[in-house]
Amino acid sequence: xxNRTDLGFVDEAGWRCGCGGRLVSRKVAASYLGSxxxxxxxxxxxxxxxxxxxxLAMGRMFEVEKILEDx
Amino acid sequence: MEKEExxxxxxxxxxxxxPFCQAACPLKVDGRSFxxxxxxxxxxxxxxxxxxxxxxxxxxxxxxxxxxxxxxVMSERGGAVAxxxxxxxxxxxxxxxxxxxxxxxTGKRVAVFGGGLSxxxxxxxxxxxxxxxxxxxxxxxxxxxxxxxxxEILPKEILGAAQQTxxxxxxKRLFGEVPEGAGSQNWSAVYVGVDDPQLADHVSGKxxxxxxxxxxxxxxxxxxxxxxxxxxxxxxxADGKRAANSIDRFIQGASLTSERGREISVETRxxxxxxGVPHFPPRDDPVExxxxxxxxxxxxxxxxxxxLEKYKGYPKVYARxxxxxxxxxxxxxxxxxxINSCALCGLCETLxxxxxxxxxxxxxxxxxxxxxxxxxxxxHEFALLDMEHANSPRAAGSRxxxxxxxxxxxxxxxxxxxxLEQTEKLYQYLDGVFQGDLGIMLGCCGAPAWWSGRRExxxxxxxxxxxxxxxxxxxxxxLACPSCNExxxxxxxxxxxxxxxxxxxxxxxxxxxxxxxPLALHxxxxxxxxQGWRDSVREILQKIGQPFEELSFGGETTRCCGYGGLxxxxxxxxxxxxxxxxxxxxxxxxxxxxxxxxxSLSGHGKRxxxxxxxxxxxxxxxxxxxxxxxxSNRETLRWNLLGSSGLPPEPWEEQRISIQDSVRARxxxxxxxxxxxxxxxxxxxxxxxxxxxxxxxxxxxxxxxNVTFWVEYLPGDGAPEIVNAWSHRMTLELVE
Numbered sequence: 001x002x003n004r005t006d007l008g009f010v011d012e013a014g015w016r017c018g019c020g021g022r023l024v025s026r027k028v029a030a031s032y033l034g035s036x037x038x039x040x041x042x043x044x045x046x047x048x049x050x051x052x053x054x055x056l057a058m059g060r061m062f063e064v065e066k067i068l069e070d071x
Numbered sequence: 072m073e074k075e076e077x078x079x080x081x082x083x084x085x086x087x088x089x090p091f092c093q094a095a096c097p098l099k100v101d102g103r104s105f106x107x108x109x110x111x112x113x114x115x116x117x118x119x120x121x122x123x124x125x126x127x128x129x130x131x132x133x134x135x136x137x138x139x140x141x142x143x144v145m146s147e148r149g150g151a152v153a154x155x156x157x158x159x160x161x162x163x164x165x166x167x168x169x170x171x172x173x174x175x176x177t178g179k180r181v182a183v184f185g186g187g188l189s190x191x192x193x194x195x196x197x198x199x200x201x202x203x204x205x206x207x208x209x210x211x212x213x214x215x216x217x218x219x220x221x222x223e224i225l226p227k228e229i230l231g232a233a234q235q236t237x238x239x240x241x242x243k244r245l246f247g248e249v250p251e252g253a254g255s256q257n258w259s260a261v262y263v264g265v266d267d268p269q270l271a272d273h274v275s276g277k278x279x280x281x282x283x284x285x286x287x288x289x290x291x292x293x294x295x296x297x298x299x300x301x302x303x304x305x306x307x308x309a310d311g312k313r314a315a316n317s318i319d320r321f322i323q324g325a326s327l328t329s330e331r332g333r334e335i336s337v338e339t340r341x342x343x344x345x346x347g348v349p350h351f352p353p354r355d356d357p358v359e360x361x362x363x364x365x366x367x368x369x370x371x372x373x374x375x376x377x378x379l380e381k382y383k384g385y386p387k388v389y390a391r392x393x394x395x396x397x398x399x400x401x402x403x404x405x406x407x408x409x410i411n412s413c414a415l416c417g418l419c420e421t422l423x424x425x426x427x428x429x430x431x432x433x434x435x436x437x438x439x440x441x442x443x444x445x446x447x448x449x450x451h452e453f454a455l456l457d458m459e460h461a462n463s464p465r466a467a468g469s470r471x472x473x474x475x476x477x478x479x480x481x482x483x484x485x486x487x488x489x490x491l492e493q494t495e496k497l498y499q500y501l502d503g504v505f506q507g508d509l510g511i512m513l514g515c516c517g518a519p520a521w522w523s524g525r526r527e528x529x530x531x532x533x534x535x536x537x538x539x540x541x542x543x544x545x546x547x548x549x550l551a552c553p554s555c556n557e558x559x560x561x562x563x564x565x566x567x568x569x570x571x572x573x574x575x576x577x578x579x580x581x582x583x584x585x586x587x588x589p590l591a592l593h594x595x596x597x598x599x600x601x602q603g604w605r606d607s608v609r610e611i612l613q614k615i616g617q618p619f620e621e622l623s624f625g626g627e628t629t630r631c632c633g634y635g636g637l638x639x640x641x642x643x644x645x646x647x648x649x650x651x652x653x654x655x656x657x658x659x660x661x662x663x664x665x666x667x668x669x670x671s672l673s674g675h676g677k678r679x680x681x682x683x684x685x686x687x688x689x690x691x692x693x694x695x696x697x698x699x700x701x702x703s704n705r706e707t708l709r710w711n712l713l714g715s716s717g718l719p720p721e722p723w724e725e726q727r728i729s730i731q732d733s734v735r736a737r738x739x740x741x742x743x744x745x746x747x748x749x750x751x752x753x754x755x756x757x758x759x760x761x762x763x764x765x766x767x768x769x770x771x772x773x774x775x776x777n778v779t780f781w782v783e784y785l786p787g788d789g790a791p792e793i794v795n796a797w798s799h800r801m802t803l804e805l806v807e
Contacts, residue, residue, distance in 0.1 A: 013764050014764055014765045015762040015763070015764050015770060016762065016763055016764075017761075017762055018759070018760060018761040018762060018763060018769075019760075023762075026805060026806075026807070027805070027806040027807055028803050028804065028805055028806060029803070029804050029805075029806050030801045030802070030803050031801065031802050031803075031804075032800060032801045032802070033448070038806060041803065043805060047760070048805050049760055049762070050803045050804075050805065051762060051770075052772075052779070052781065052799055052803065054781070054795065054797045057781065057797045057798065057799040058741075058797055061799050061801055062799065064801075065449065065799070065800050065801060066447070066449075067403070069407075069447030069448065069449060069450075070403050070404045070405075070407050070408075070447060071402075071403060071404070
């Protein structure tokens, strides 16, 4: 299953990567219980470290996990 | 769930049974809705309720002999609701909706003999069904016996108006004698109302079939005969209506008898709890009198359970929803959360007159969900990992008695986790009285596996316990936790179980440290069926001189603290709501004898004692112990009682961290353990990946099991200070 969702999130906290890179919006595949979505998330332009900010994890991402679990 | 199983569940819930007044009424008038409309002064609405069941209510409503009143439960609270009077006042205050509509005409001709209420009712019903009705009676207006009723009660013009209504609906007048059989004059059927004095001797009551109203001559039906030696208006009307139903079936060639149970029966299985219903004597004003109706229904279980209340239905509805939940192939399983939110405490079963058990229903649904692979993985995982920890070598283990094992003491993992010091003291005390012949077993009984529908995991665990017990000749288990007791009652039935309270009574109590104030005694829900446990506890309290208060919902009707059935995992808000309501039941501080009740009830503004707090170490809980501390306590107890597990420490155990209380509370709520934080920090350091913010914090993450943890901390010279942590279950990877 490949969908686009509104999981995307812009980070406001000003995080910088320990490798020296910058966080930029990058295309990321989010997977759970056999479902896969493409979303835009902040990730390091050098090492590719993907950030899941607190508001996203505890908010929309949590809701989508619940919906997928009840499918 | 099989259809048969659903039916058996549905059948037990009596919420949809008829209220007593309606069941007692031969016409099945909905007295509950009628009173509801009258109580609001909506007389036209009330009249509609009457019209739904009553043919020609303007007649019967004035003269009804109201058997409903004898059935009214308010007779136990000051007097039956005066439904007869209410019907009359409704008719005096309303106009009615005019001529009723008819079904498409059938062209079938039915002769109705007699001017009594049964004949008029029969004619009315047959006209509605679209048949041609020919009405035969003597005199100007119909009425038969009714014509002799004084005008103040039943004005003659009401009878005249009824005749006009029937004529407007298409009834024609017929003059002639009752024929021998229906066929003789091309009638499709004939009705003879013996409540018309002219026809009283025409058919004998004993020749009439009481279910179908058939007479020995084919196609001829009859009703309106006296009941108990007396004329009964409501029965006359019901006879006419039911006979019309038979005639309609007869004309269509359908069965006269099938599916008529609800029409005929006067039985109801409804139960209406009257606790809390005040004594309320009858009133003259009809609106005030209608307000005395308590709208009989059961909902006994729903009223007393926040879980049943939350989903807005009642057990019969829930059983259907659970059944439907398994039929969904594609789409959302709407009932998942409901199934997983029941505390499995058994209160509903105790209150229900038919023993409907939501616990059995939800537990078997959970097992089926697990078997089918549709159980949402996140709901119970944390509790199951906690169980795994409690049974890991770091927290579990056993040791036999020195010479022999007269009994095994099994304190239970939550007692060990929340009351380390008291558990240790208790063990030492027991060890002393058994003079070294007491074995000890530390670990979890498997309750979380049982409650979450993981039957296989539970049985595996029980199998291991059985091995240990067998190696010592199956000695009895001394139990301190009533949940362990419930699991073992079901899964280790061949092993004797004794409550630690009984052992203390038998072997001698420690001195005890009662507190001055009376304490509200909260029985754990897992002692609902264990009177022995409850009695022993009360005996101990009396012996040590601890004053206590019995709660009105105590003993076998006690309530769950929200830990049961893992309710606090699937719906933490609901669990807290239950706790708040429970604590409001008394102004006193609380006392219980289950460590998880103590844990769940704590932290809401009242001190909560465990009986062990009164026997060994007095440290009532004001705030909760928490998941992380419980794990650490279990490991400490194992170390103190059984020595080292022999396992090397986890590499992150040495990691020091500092957490402020407010942050700790958030982590507990998010089910993030201190060990998760330490492991995340340790793994991040080995990978060397982190983010940093302008405010000086660092952020690291790691995947542990099925969860990704994020930890934000302030690095420093000493232990890093944890400022925040969160988690998610989704996995992420860059697409490009």
